[in-house]
Amino acid sequence: MKRITVLCWNLERNGGGSHIARFRAHERLRSLNPHLVLRQEMWSSDADGHRIMYELESILGMRGWLGPKSSTAIFADQDVFEPVRNWPDTGPMWVQPPTALTLRFRPAGVESMPLAVVSYHLNYASSGNRVLESEWLTTWADKKWETPGGQTFTTPALLGGDSNSFATPGTPKDPPLPELSEIQDRPHRLHRSYVGPDGRRRMDTRPDEILRTAGLRDVARYWATAPGGDAAAVARTVNGCPTHGPDARIDRIYATTDLLAALLDVDVIEVPLTESDHHIVRVDLDGDVLTDILKRHISAPHPAA
Template structure:
């Protein structure tokens, strides 16, 4: 089966860059939605992976860039059409490109596929929410989007409990800053921040890990993705890295796999999502009614 392979991975500033490169080469993705890419590594990663890098615009906030890497394939009609810059959107601005099916790029009704790599603000729940709200602009009727990244927050049914937060606040290694970063005030108490995930799914996007787990019988698709290495004391391991996509793309998913073997390479685990390329291309084709209207 012809497939589209998407890797989503925060590589912890490239501190273990050789092992990152080896894993990317082993996975051989068509698209890599990357977070915490250092500017000095852009060209090297292009050379080593054979993929074209589309980084987010630079800001004064941080050099931990979001980036999208795309592989050119002779057997796929998907090509990068537009590159968008959003320098004011977020602590780490999102990387955003669109793919088009070059066979239909000039036809009325053809649908581009928006790709976004994002890293939501770690220190402010309100800022995270605003960043997630911006992503909902890609959920307009008729649009197609695939969004992946580090969201620094939790799905509603997978969030830390009061007992977990009590452990974070206990002992000599109490981390009140992390507790404040990942929770929000609700009345007179603080609760885990689940608003970004709820916002995106309310807009119509599908969490592809949950789709694979609940609809396709893949129990390990929604394993925790973060809480390794230097972040191991931050309340344990949680799924804060997600792939969110337009509902039309969900049936194209073949499987979702979390790379547990990379837990000593980054504090985030890579996620590999395989999609049926033919099904993705079908969702991008001009609708028959649109084609007829254009010919009338």
């Protein structure tokens, strides 16, 4: 089976209202031959009868699902992924609600376990709200699915988006946490930090810690240290600038541990700052291994056996 490519991108202001900018950006995505695209900043895609959303589906050649408030979206190659349910109620605390779907991987067959797939955008200004949003994200790592044979399993999950916060330090080549004083923009200091138990302000890594505590793995961090992996997986996803501090890895993809065996590669594709203030995160999965993972329950004994 061919490799399965997942892309995650926060396209700044959805191209800033420019049809040409949106077209070029999504032509860039299409050139990478994706099977899943997790998008953020989908502003105005629901206006005029979802005109922009249909435009992007046409450019990508994929079906799209737009989340509440036109903030996030998921696009899927329908020859590879089939929707089996969506999750319109994503929780009460979201400023920019995620798009959440349960998708079946068609090559694995109709009896296989589907995947929970989420495109998220954590709050920009409030570290406290990011904590609540991250805790709610973990619920998609605990979704149940009943097979035609009556067995119930927890589905694997893949979540990607703009975390507006930092990864926990410790991975070689990962951009280091900035010093608070390195961030010249005073409101941005507040946005990217929180007050710890000792009363000192710390850079915000809590969303990453919450997701990892729930059993989700930052796939770039995993790939950077895995045998045969590549430290380039933890490259920056946003460029440093005088006001907002140094390079950072704000955009991340998380997966439940059962999917890690299917990883083939994780990298970051840099795009010009004239196009977006975020780069593209790419994850490649082995389709044959993914099929085996999702079909594993078929050979499992029935609970009554």
